Amino acid sequence: MEDDLVIAFQLLLCVLEFFTKRFTPSLLQSPYSEFSLPSSARGTAGANGKAKPRPPEMDVQLLETLCKESDCSVDEVGTHSHTIPSAVASFQIQLMETLSKQYEELYHKNKDFDARLFLVDDETLSPNKTEVEMTPRKNLSGDDVAIPVPQTPIRAAMNSIQQLRVDLTSASDQPSSNLLVYYKNCTVDPTEEIRKRVEELGQVFIKRFAQAVGQHCEGLGRKRFNLGAQLYYKVMESIKLLNNAAFHTSLLACALEVVMATYVASDSVETDLCFPWILDVFRLPAFDFYKVIESFIKAEPTLKHDMMKHLEQCEHVIMESLAWKADSPLFDLLKQSREEGPGEQAEPPATLNQPLHHNHTAADLYLSPVRPSRQPPATEAEPPTPGTKALRSNSLSLFYKKLYRMAYLRLKTLFSHLLTSHPELEPIIWTLLQHTLQNEYELMRDRHLDQLIMSAMYAICKVKNVDLRFKTIVTAYKEMPNTNQETFKRVLIREGQYDSIIVFYNLVFMQKLKTNILQYSSPRPPPLSPIPRIPCSPYKNSPLRVPGSNNVYVSPLKSSRMSPVVMTPRSRILISIGESFGSADKFQKINEMVSSTDWSLKRSLGGGSAPKPLKRLRFDMDGQDEADGSKSSGESTLIQKLAEMSNVTVHDSSEIILIQWGKPSDFLSLPTYKEMKGL
Numbered sequence: 001m002e003d004d005l006v007i008a009f010q011l012l013l014c015v016l017e018f019f020t021k022r023f024t025p026s027l028l029q030s031p032y033s034e035f036s037l038p039s040s041a042r043g044t045a046g047a048n049g050k051a052k053p054r055p056p057e058m059d060v061q062l063l064e065t066l067c068k069e070s071d072c073s074v075d076e077v078g079t080h081s082h083t084i085p086s087a088v089a090s091f092q093i094q095l096m097e098t099l100s101k102q103y104e105e106l107y108h109k110n111k112d113f114d115a116r117l118f119l120v121d122d123e124t125l126s127p128n129k130t131e132v133e134m135t136p137r138k139n140l141s142g143d144d145v146a147i148p149v150p151q152t153p154i155r156a157a158m159n160s161i162q163q164l165r166v167d168l169t170s171a172s173d174q175p176s177s178n179l180l181v182y183y184k185n186c187t188v189d190p191t192e193e194i195r196k197r198v199e200e201l202g203q204v205f206i207k208r209f210a211q212a213v214g215q216h217c218e219g220l221g222r223k224r225f226n227l228g229a230q231l232y233y234k235v236m237e238s239i240k241l242l243n244n245a246a247f248h249t250s251l252l253a254c255a256l257e258v259v260m261a262t263y264v265a266s267d268s269v270e271t272d273l274c275f276p277w278i279l280d281v282f283r284l285p286a287f288d289f290y291k292v293i294e295s296f297i298k299a300e301p302t303l304k305h306d307m308m309k310h311l312e313q314c315e316h317v318i319m320e321s322l323a324w325k326a327d328s329p330l331f332d333l334l335k336q337s338r339e340e341g342p343g344e345q346a347e348p349p350a351t352l353n354q355p356l357h358h359n360h361t362a363a364d365l366y367l368s369p370v371r372p373s374r375q376p377p378a379t380e381a382e383p384p385t386p387g388t389k390a391l392r393s394n395s396l397s398l399f400y401k402k403l404y405r406m407a408y409l410r411l412k413t414l415f416s417h418l419l420t421s422h423p424e425l426e427p428i429i430w431t432l433l434q435h436t437l438q439n440e441y442e443l444m445r446d447r448h449l450d451q452l453i454m455s456a457m458y459a460i461c462k463v464k465n466v467d468l469r470f471k472t473i474v475t476a477y478k479e480m481p482n483t484n485q486e487t488f489k490r491v492l493i494r495e496g497q498y499d500s501i502i503v504f505y506n507l508v509f510m511q512k513l514k515t516n517i518l519q520y521s522s523p524r525p526p527p528l529s530p531i532p533r534i535p536c537s538p539y540k541n542s543p544l545r546v547p548g549s550n551n552v553y554v555s556p557l558k559s560s561r562m563s564p565v566v567m568t569p570r571s572r573i574l575i576s577i578g579e580s581f582g583s584a585d586k587f588q589k590i591n592e593m594v595s596s597t598d599w600s601l602k603r604s605l606g607g608g609s610a611p612k613p614l615k616r617l618r619f620d621m622d623g624q625d626e627a628d629g630s631k632s633s634g635e636s637t638l639i640q641k642l643a644e645m646s647n648v649t650v651h652d653s654s655e656i657i658l659i660q661w662g663k664p665s666d667f668l669s670l671p672t673y674k675e676m677k678g679l
Helices: 005-020 061-069 074-081 083-110 115-119 153-167 177-185 191-213 215-239 245-262 277-282 286-299 305-320 329-339 394-418 425-439 449-463 470-478 501-519 584-595 637-646
Strands: 491-494 497-499 553-555 575-577 658-661
Touching: 005 061, 005 074, 005 083, 005 153, 061 074, 074 083, 074 215, 083 115, 153 245, 177 191, 177 215, 191 215, 191 245, 191 277, 215 245, 215 286, 245 277, 245 286, 245 305, 286 305, 286 329, 286 394, 305 394, 305 449, 329 394, 394 425, 394 449, 394 470, 425 449, 425 501, 449 470, 449 501, 470 501, 491 501
Parallel strands: 575 658
Antiparallel strands: 491 497, 553 658
């Protein structure tokens, strides 16, 4: 069973069911005493040492009760129930005969009474039922507080599984009537093709699941696949992209990854079924799987935060290594991009300091994975004429946008551990790294992004005469989250040969980039690459803490039940405070504290005309307010930090910031309610 905690727990319930039915009723509390089998059917050995036959069929009432108390699916647990009796039967008779023979010898030797009589449910030998009854629990009074049940890994997994089942209650593992209508409206009806693909992939999944978990677990694998199929068809209704095999395989794989990750009881436990296991099962290129992740998250509103975080982590793993496998289609796209000419790049560096906004749909990334360059695209029946500029890939462009931002964040994190005394080196190291990813991408083939980051850092420090050793770099690297020592201990040198990161730097990285590296020590170094603009993760819904504060958070506004048309400007801003105000005097106290700061838009507590609400409000680092042109030397620290953290401009009242804060001491630099309305 390897270390699958959920399956182990399900087996435990089956064991409990098996032995609970074989206990005498007097030893069981209600309601379990009702499920005890008659003594003739308990399968225990009598005085003659012979095992009595087990009942031919066991009811499922006890198993249902145990599953209900543990928030388990009785259907899944039931797939294991037959294994317990058969396992017991395989050794019970042999064991009892051996024990009986040994006891028989002791009995004749010691001439004591035959204790095997107690194995028979004889009322004269059974204890009085009243003597073993448990002391009744006292009724909890209103003053008593129930002790919360501890959140164990298995309980967390069961809760997640139960929630997934609830979310899929109305879904089916077959296409819905709406989907069937969409199918029929297609130029080519994909109904049969989709059905056949799901059936074939289902057989592959169940077979591989049984190989990884246990051959007797095929039924369990089938149930998990059916859950994945339900989620697959549910999400498909929102995306409605029907005639692309790579898309459908990726969408089904993503749905199954959500199901498989839900069954993992703890993130710290890695099993054979963890990502990227599903890619290997379906022989799916990681680059194709990457294309569907963002669309999947946007199309499934019931997806929980921890699962969005998991899929985002899958995306990171793909960008850092899996997409760079030797046979990845990513290299074909990069080769096509290079063939367009020296002026064409996967993603121009000039776009790095622009927001990561895009309107790409799954169709853009699968059916039409290209975006027009300077020339209009050719039709399907008309191939591009010689001299016509080819089309650049949407999927490649978006991949590189995300890759650059992730690479810079990784570099910045490692840099903060090692080179804070040399801040001038960070943009130089980034420029070398960005140049490598853009122009020397072959260095990434069968390698890891972090290997290039460490090598670029060492190279620039070397050429700038800054003392930084690889040993120091890897020591700091090990302290970073989601890292593996194999990354710097086992690096591809040449085909089939691996060695340490130092050997890779000397024999591969430095040899390939020697000319470029030396330019940074010349009087005229290469121009610096723009620093990527780092957005908030599109997958995070939880509040983000404002830097430097313990109790101030910013989070996106959840979709309101009210229609945006009927919402008032006041209802567009939600201010959540950790306690109930109860009266207006608490608002006044907050305003008094805020008014004590040097705000440009104060208002008097004693009266006076209130400032006109701002229609547009933009903050910059100089304290300039574009709306009225005023300067403020003491602009709110909160507003500055909001601007630094999110890098967004609040254009009008339709864009909302939800602010949650705690202690009154955190209010000192916040705007007043009236000023908040300007947002």
